[in-house]
Amino acid sequence: MKPSIPEITLHDGMTLPVIGLGTYNLNGNEGANAIVNAIDIGYRLIDTAYNYENEGTVGEAIRRTSIPRHALKITSKLPGRYHSYNKAVTTIQESLYRANLDYYDLYLIHWPNPKQDQYVEAWQALIDAQKWGFIRSIGVCNFLPEHLERLETETGVMPSINQIELHPFFNQEAQRSWHQERQVVTESWSPLARASEILDNVVLQHIAQHHQKTIAQIILRWHYQLGDISIPKSASPKRQLENISIFDFSLDEAEMKKISDLSHSDGRLKNQDPATYEEF
Numbered sequence: 001m002k003p004s005i006p007e008i009t010l011h012d013g014m015t016l017p018v019i020g021l022g023t024y025n026l027n028g029n030e031g032a033n034a035i036v037n038a039i040d041i042g043y044r045l046i047d048t049a050y051n052y053e054n055e056g057t058v059g060e061a062i063r064r065t066s067i068p069r070h071a072l073k074i075t076s077k078l079p080g081r082y083h084s085y086n087k088a089v090t091t092i093q094e095s096l097y098r099a100n101l102d103y104y105d106l107y108l109i110h111w112p113n114p115k116q117d118q119y120v121e122a123w124q125a126l127i128d129a130q131k132w133g134f135i136r137s138i139g140v141c142n143f144l145p146e147h148l149e150r151l152e153t154e155t156g157v158m159p160s161i162n163q164i165e166l167h168p169f170f171n172q173e174a175q176r177s178w179h180q181e182r183q184v185v186t187e188s189w190s191p192l193a194r195a196s197e198i199l200d201n202v203v204l205q206h207i208a209q210h211h212q213k214t215i216a217q218i219i220l221r222w223h224y225q226l227g228d229i230s231i232p233k234s235a236s237p238k239r240q241l242e243n244i245s246i247f248d249f250s251l252d253e254a255e256m257k258k259i260s261d262l263s264h265s266d267g268r269l270k271n272q273d274p275a276t277y278e279e280f
């Protein structure tokens with residue numbers, strides 16, 4: 001049976017499933033097949049980006065599936081090199097042309113690039129693109145509280161979502177509670193910490209054995225109970241199904257704490273600190 005994925009409502013009324021499919025490195029025909037499989041088994045939220053060079057692949061998968069466009073939630077992202085207002089507007093249009101879509105459900109600024117300091121202009125372009133009907137909901141990725149505050153002060157609009165690095169090795173406690181106070185939904189990128197050494201972690205192994213689940217399922221259940229949206233990437237039909245089969249058990253408070261306690265200050269996977277990282 002296909003698992004049914006619960007939904008979250010954003011402050012602008014958009015609803016999104018609590019688990020979506022990450023598509024970084026899902027390109028071409030193989031990528032399209034993987035995305036079609038995910039949609040067929042119940043995924044409705046698909047996360048792409050201009051910089052992944054696969055908005056076309058996502059569009060192809062949407063054309064191949066029998067699920068109607070309106071039942072899907074498609075996200076894309078504006079790259080760092082196109083933050084100026086005019087470039088941002090044409091890039092949003094290019095993102096649509098690449099996917100052959102009339103609108104994105106969610107469009108995000110991919111990184112703030114604070115040194116470049118054009119993210120407020122980019123945000124104004126997203127606000128206008130939403131008014132013109134190109135985008136249904138607008139948000140950001142990797143924005144620190146100071147960046148989010150500036151968007152609201154200078155444009156009056158707070159992002160609906162902030163997609164950030166979040167996994168048991170980097171639990172983002174302070175940023176998550178900042179979001180919660182301001183009705184910004186947290187979306188987790190690399191929710192499985194790219195499935196590297198985390199899959200050998202003994203704390204997670206014990207919890208997984210206790211629930212007769214895999215470590216990936218324990219991590220994704222932890223995300224769900226934290227209240228965030230996660231977007232695990234998998235090219236494998238078996239692991240795609242595993243990753244959405246997490247709604248038939250729950251973690252208790254002690255287990256949640258043990259997982260959150262795996263976090264450490266240098267737990268970022270690639271040391272991409274939004275205060276200094278500048279994306280192309």
Ligand SMILES: NC(=O)C1=CN([C@@H]2O[C@H](COP(=O)(O)OP(=O)(O)OC[C@H]3O[C@@H](n4cnc5c(N)ncnc54)[C@H](OP(=O)(O)O)[C@@H]3O)[C@@H](O)[C@H]2O)C=CC1
Pocket residue numbers: 021022023024025047048110141142163164188189190191192193194195199214216217231232233234235236239240242243
């Ligand atoms: N906004 C941003 O700045 C960023 C956004 N992202 C987005 O977040 C998405 C997810 O993050 P990503 O970096 O891909 O990392 P993930 O944490 O989703 O891990 C993906 C890796 O985990 C493996 N995997 C998936 N499911 C399982 C499972 N059940 N058991 C074991 N291994 C598994 C995948 O392999 P396999 O495919 O073989 O299953 C792949 O190697 C990206 O694809 C992208 O859409 C990512 C980075 C930055």
Ligand SMILES: O=C(O)C(=O)[C@@H](O)[C@H](O)C(=O)CO
Pocket residue numbers: 024049270272
């Ligand atoms: O995948 C993304 O969305 C990114 O922003 C990349 O920078 C990613 O984090 C990465 O690590 C690329 O190697």
